[in-house]
Amino acid sequence: MGDIDQLTTGDLLLIVDVQKDFCPGGALPIAGGDQVVPIVNAWTARAQANGVPVYLSRDWHPQCHLSYQENGGMWPVHCVQDSAGAAFHPDLLVPEEAVIVTKGTRFDQDQNSAFDQTGLAFWLHKAGVRRIFTAGLAQDVCVLATVMDGVKEGFEMVLIEPATRAVSLENGARALQQMRQAGVHILSEH
Numbered sequence: 001m002g003d004i005d006q007l008t009t010g011d012l013l014l015i016v017d018v019q020k021d022f023c024p025g026g027a028l029p030i031a032g033g034d035q036v037v038p039i040v041n042a043w044t045a046r047a048q049a050n051g052v053p054v055y056l057s058r059d060w061h062p063q064c065h066l067s068y069q070e071n072g073g074m075w076p077v078h079c080v081q082d083s084a085g086a087a088f089h090p091d092l093l094v095p096e097e098a099v100i101v102t103k104g105t106r107f108d109q110d111q112n113s114a115f116d117q118t119g120l121a122f123w124l125h126k127a128g129v130r131r132i133f134t135a136g137l138a139q140d141v142c143v144l145a146t147v148m149d150g151v152k153e154g155f156e157m158v159l160i161e162p163a164t165r166a167v168s169l170e171n172g173a174r175a176l177q178q179m180r181q182a183g184v185h186i187l188s189e190h
């Protein structure tokens with residue numbers, strides 16, 4: 001394992017769901033969601049400077065989706081494909097060469113993890129990625145699911161904790177605990 005806060009060959013930066021709907025003023029606002037943006041941007045710049053690939057996932061639901069309250073799910077309507085709210089935060093640095101991972105497109109189930117039925121693990125293994133730095137929204141939902149799947153897929157997972165925010169603080173604390181127990185490295189400084 002390389003230095004834990006040094007991006008190098010074999011690393012990947014995976015930014016989870018930093019979309020308008022998850023920020024204050026959005027359809028499913030997370031407190032302080034927009035505050036992750038400058039931290040994430042600094043990591044993106046660092047990744048670019050070190051030749052480390054940057055991937056960004058986005059929640060991208062059909063207009064009618066099982067996770068919506070109107071369909072018996074637990075969330076308000078959010079991240080509808082091609083809607084303004086589904087766009088990345090306007091200040092988020094999205095390099096031209098960044099790879100977008102679209103998830104949540106199934107009508108019949110949620111895909112909280114960026115690995116869930118996307119083929120992402122296959123691709124990253126093929127590309128020689130061994131360690132994945134993650135950040136984004138929400139710490140207790142899609143970041144958690146993505147990080148735990150990353151562990152299962154055999155990647156060394158690093159969470160940039162200051163660049164995440166939880167829907168629920170209580171669940172956020174639980175999520176951190178769960179990740180720690182799974183062997184995830186939690187960076188508490190940026």
Ligand code: VGL
Pocket residue numbers: 017028059067075112137138139141142143
């Ligand atoms: C998310 C709630 C519903 C997330 C997605 O990206 O964390 N949260 N859909």
Ligand code: ZN
Pocket residue numbers: 059061067075078079104
């Ligand atoms: Zn969603």
